[in-house]
Every structure is written in C-alpha cells, then in structure tokens.
Amino acid sequence: MGPRIGPAGEGPQVPDKETKATMGTENTPGGKASPDPQDVRPSVFHNIKLFVLCHSLLQLAQLMISGYLKSSISTVEKRFGLSSQTSGLLVSFNEVGNTALIVFVSYFGSRVHRPRMIGYGAILVALAGLLMTLPHFISEPYRYDNTSPEDMPQDFKASLCLPTTSAPARTHSNGNCSSYTETRHLSVVGIMFVAQTLLGVGGVPIQPFGISYIDDFAHNSNSPLYLGILFAVTMMGPGLAFGLGSLMLRLYVDINQMPEGGISLTIKDPRWVGAWWLGFLIAAGSVALAAIPYFFFPKEMPKEKHELQFRRKVLAVTDSPARKDKDSPSKQSPGESTKKQDGLVQIAPNLTVIQFIKVFPRVLLQTLRHPIFLLVVLSQVCLSSMAAGMATFLPKFLERQFSITASYANLLIGCLSFPSVIMGIVVGGVLVKRLHLGPVGCGALCLLGMLLCLFFSLPLFFIGCPSHQIAGITHQTRDGTEAASQEPGPSSARGMACPEGSMLSIPGREEMRDAQPRPELFPSCMEVCSCPSDGFNPVCDPSTRVEYITPCHAGCSSQVVQDALDKSQVFYTNCSCVAEGNPVMAGSCDSTCSHLVVPFLLLVSLGSALACLTHTPSFMLILRGVKKEDKTLAVGIQFMFLRILAWMPSPVIHGSAIDTTCVHWALSCGRRAVCRYYNNDLLRNRFIGLQFFFKTGSVICFALVLAILRQQDKEARTKESRSSPAVAQQLLVSGPGKKPEDSRV
Secondary structure (H helix, E strand, O other): OOOOOOOOOOOOOHHHHHHHHHHHHHHOHHHOOOOOHHHHOHHHHOOHHHHHHHHHHHHHHHHHHHHHHHHOHHHHHHHHOOOHHHHHHHHHHHHHHHHHHHOOHHHHOOOOOHHHHHHHHHHHHHHHHHHHHHHHHHOOOOOOOOOOOOOOOOOOOOOOOOOHHHHHHOOOOHHHOOHHHHHHHHHHHHHHHHHHHHHHHHOOOHHHHHHHHHHHHOOOOOHHHHHHHHHHHHOHHHHHHHHHHHHHOOOEOOOOOOOOOOOOOOOOOOOOOEOHHHHHHHHHHHHHHHHHHHHOOOOOOOOOOOOOHHHHHHHHHOOOHHHHHHHHHHHOOHHHHHHHOOOHHHHHHHOOHHHHHHHHHHHHHHHHOOHHHHHHHHHHHHHHHHHHHHHHHHHHHHHHHHOOOHHHHHHHHHHHHHHHHHHHHHHHHHHHHHOOOOHHHHHHHHHHHHHHHHHHHHHHHHOOOOOOEEOOOEEEOOOOOEEEOOOOOOOOOOOOOOOOOOOOOOOOHHHHHHHOOOOOOOOHHHHHHOOOOOOOOOEEEOOOOEEEOOOHHHOOOEEEEEEOOOOEEEEEEOOOOOHHHOOEEEOOOOOOOHHHHHHHHHHHHHHHHHHHOOHHHHHHHHHHOOOHHHHHHHHHHHHHHHHHHHHOHHHHHHHHHHHOOEEEEEEEOOEEEEEEEEOHHHHHHHHHHHHHHHHHHHHHHHHHHHHHHHHHHHHHHHHHHHOOHHHHHHHHHHHHHOHHHHHHO
8 A cells, every 4th residue: 555645634635534534533442433424424335345336336337338339330330331440440440549548657656546547438438438428410311211301101102113214313322422422421320439538538437546545444355355356347337339239230220210110121021220329328327426426535545444245255164275375464563564575566666757767778689588478468468369359349240241230230249258258367366376387387277268168169161151142243064062142333323234253252253154154233124214223122022032232223213112010011013124023122132041040159169268268377377488677567468468469450341341342331421331241151261261260270279388388397397307306395385375386487
C-alpha cells in the first residue's frame, strides 16, 4: 500500500474526512465508525467486500458494452454498407485508446484517487456507448429495397419486371448519390470509430485500479478469493452481450419510427436489420448505474483484519504442508517485503513522466530477454489472435455458413461457447492447484491442451453447407462443381454483360470453362425488364432451389400474397426466366444443412475449453519466468503485447480474409459496400484455416517452452548430483514447494 497523501493537519479537505472515518473505524470495536452523524453515512463505503461487489458489477457491464458490437457486427455491416475489413477495423479501435494509455497506469497508479478515477472511466464508457447509438438517430430510416421510390410500398412493384420504357420511373440508389450523401456516410462511420476509441480509453483505469485497490485493502488471505470472484463475475459479460444481442436483433431497426402499414420483412429475410442500437442504450445505462458508488469510496480504507470464516473452514479441510509452505511468504513483515521489491513499479511514483518514459524501454528489453517469458507471451498472442477473430466474426460466419438468423447465432454462442471458455479456465486453475504443478508441469499441461484443441479443430473443415445457387452469380457445371462469378462493376449499368474475371481463384476453373460454355450472367429472357444492378430482393424457385437477386431477374411481372394463420407468404408469378413459368417465393432458399450448426458449435466450444486450459498455467509460467520485483511490470507488458499484436490486428486480418470469399458485392454510389453472397466452401476453409494457423503457432511456442524447461531441469539435477550431501538433503527437504525449480526458471 502506498503512503498516505496529505497530512492530517491540513485544511478541511476530503482526504481528511476519509482519514477521520478510517481512524474511527479502526478504533471502534467491531470495526464500526464513531456515532458522529458526519461519519456514519460514509462508513458504509469503508468496506472492501462492498467494493468487490460493485467492481464485479461494473466490469460485467463494461465487458457487456465492449462485446456487444461483436454480437451485431453483421447487422451494422448491412445497415451502413461496411465490408468485413472495415468492421474488423472498427472493433480494433476499442484497443487503440486502451493500449496508448495503459502503460501510464503504473506511473499514476499510487498518485490518484483510484475509486474516483474508476468512476470517471466508467462514465466515459457510458458516454461512448451512447455515442455509438448516434448514427441510428441521424441517419435516414432504413430502406431494405434500394429500388423503391419514396411514394411506393417497398415490396410492391419496385422489384418486378417492368418494360424498358418505364425505366426512368425507377429510382436507382446510385442516382441519388451526391457529395452530401458521401459526407454523411463518412460522418456516421467516423462517429462509430470515435465511440470505439473512447470505449477503450474509458476502460483503462477500471481493471488495473480495481485489482490494486482490492489487493491493498483486503486481508492477505482473502485477496485471492476476492479476485477470483471478480474474474468469475466479469467473464459472464461477453456471454450476456451475445444474449442481449440475440434479443435486440429480433426487433426491427426502426422500431422507434415504423413506416405506416408496417413492414413485410421477417427475421429470416436476408435484408432484415435488427435494432442493434438498442443494446448499446441498455448496456450504457448499466455502466452508468454501476459507476455511481465509486464516487463515495474513500481513497484509502482500513485494511481488512480478519480472514473470512468460509475460507478458514475450507483451508482447515484442505490444509497441507505444501499450502503452509506456499503461504509462508505472506507472513513476512511489510517492511521486509518492501525492501525486496525495487523494480520499476515500486520506483515509478518517484519518477517524473519524462523519466518514466526514458526508463521504460530499457526495462522492457530487459524483461524480454527471459526466453520463457518471451515464448509464453508469443503463444498467448497466437491464442488471443484466434480468440479475437472468433469472437468478432463467429456470429457472421454461422449466419452465412448455415443460413441462420443473427439472433439465433448469438443465442447459440452465448449459451455454448462462453460457458465452455469459463469452464476451461476454471479446470486449468484446479489442475494446477491439485497437482501442485511446477514450471515443467505447467508447460506440459499447456502443450497437451493446445494439441487436443488442434486435433478437435480438424473436423471443422468438413462441417458446413454448400453455397446457394444464385442465378447470374453461381452456376452448376456438368460435373457438379460450383463456379463463382464476380458481380457486375459500376460501369455495367444494367448488369447484363458477362464479367471478364472472377474474384475467386478456383482450381480447374479454366478447364471448367472449356468443358462447358459459360451462360450469360443474366439471360436474354429478362433483357426487356431493365432490372437495376443494385437491387436486392431475393426470391427462390422451390423446384430447382435456384435463387434470384430480385423478382425482376427472374422475369416476374406480378405479385401474389397468400394469407395464412400466422403469417402471409409472398409469391411472384409470370416469371419468364423460371422453368415452365413456375411462381417463386419471396426470400432466400432454405438451407438443407442448417442442423449442422449445433455440432459445429459444439466442436468449437470444446476446442475453446481446451485452449483455455492454458490460461492459468501459462500465467504461472510468466510469473515464475521473471524476477520477483519485475512480476507486476511483466504482467503489464504481457497485456500490452496482447493488445498490440493480437486484439488490434486480428479482427482486421479475419475481416480481410472473409472479404476475399465474397462473390457478389452491393454497390453504393459506385463503391463496394456490403457483401451479399459468399462462396461458403472458401469462407469455411479460410476462416477455420486462419484459426488453425494461430493454434499451430501456439503449439510450437509451448513445445519450445517445455523443451527449455526440461533442459533447465536436467542441468539443475546434474548440479544437484555434484553438490555436497548436505546441500542435496536441504533441497529434498524443500519438497512440494518446488523452490529450487522456481529459481531455475
């Protein structure tokens, strides 16, 4: 605990009142404050247990608002016409502000009022969450059919096959483009980037200051329990974020300004956009409420004097010489502990900002010279890259691969994936504790967990659905192999010309072209229809399971609505491009393998649990791989590298890989906007392949760690065999504590 700032003899300032309340609490039997009315009210907040409760709720709400964007990433893409690369960059900006300021926490940590700084950071997070909703309120209402004029119902005649002479009556989205439209689009996207940056900045003081505050004023024996409760509650935040996303995305995006007569969309329609902004309002309100108590906690409170009875009973049952030996360092005097710690974290309060910046690179390089520390951090970078890409784009991947709704994808992830992550971390910690694993044992557990994770990832390459047959975009060759074509470019006004190339590099494509002449993108049967190139109102031919971009591209000239008990079904008839002129149904064709999403996600969850087994043992390797006085700094450097090398670039890398599998892009003012259709096989191979690559990198790093640890253990045993019998006997007596092994690391 740092020195108390501000002598008691100064004027009537807030620290003096807190000091008075603290002294009254320490001198009163039972730990209660004096009956002075001015001291009774703030004494409620002189309780570390209340701080643990408040901080658990705050971090829960903070992770919920930080993870909510990931649950609605595909919806935001459709609403504002973003590519996956842009949306991945948007997610990464949450780490930009956090990374830029997290290093200075160790400098300002003991100089500021930590609870109030946490409160200020939480308020900034809440304001950033509100700022994320601003694009919804300043944008025009969502029009799910860009070909619709303002005075026409959105699905009535806009997408039908009309004679060429009536083409001027159509309203093309590209025709409405102007500098104002482009400026407004850039402003909306810029607001979201600023909001994400502020989310990261606001989260900087929350976790470090909270953990240090608990560790300073909790009883030495209770601090690990409090931190365990804190992390257990906090880890439910991302799961709640996906659950909240599942509920909000079932509501229409313009629920606050519904058009007259309602909408004809259903949640299964690919044009459906849910109320993504409503979740940010709820999460921001939760963070703001959780921030209020922090303005009443004191800068310093009396250190907890008694060990929890629950912990005492548990330790009485599980007491062992190993635990006694492990707990013995906590019994040393504070002065002795202070003398042993002379690292950068301890001397940081005595440095100026300039001196701190100058000395930090030298200490950073000195810490990176430890091979165990460097390799473990690199393995965690690989794991974090995998986790960042999976958390950001797994909902979208499930939507596209298995043709399920965004709401259902979020529900599955929230119910299966995140509980498995929590289970893996808990099981890893229990194994380290029960088996009394030293560095070699921790390295072996990490390697085993990642090898099993890699093994269970192999079937994911073969579980998926084939791409839909889209007229004019994909076609079927004689041997049944699917080929994909690039969407018409901006220069193709009506989209009737066959493009020269394809976005995808498919093996054997030239041979397929030679084997069968490629048909025109849009056959001559709909040339008289003057179909807009940027329209999107998909219909499905149930007899052939071929999908058309709009009824116009199917040559349909009329619409029929059949009312049912629960919903109405829309059909388009008189379709000149459909075999025998059969009617087509509104909406995309249903997938025949949507049921595979559950076994796919079960394998993903199992792999996540096995990967999370490495969390606790790898953390122990970092703590035992550096000097004692540099442990705090090493943990800070670890999180800094994870943010810079994993959480910032990984979403962009995954988003770019996803974009390369797109076969049809929507156009907005001549620029490429959101992707309409993907090549499912290519999407699965590249997304899962990228995950497999990061897992392989982690396995290699852990294998090197284990090899180095075994070599060090072998060298230490050789030295022990050559030492005197007395020294050897002393090393054997140290037994379960494994201090000699710790010193070797």
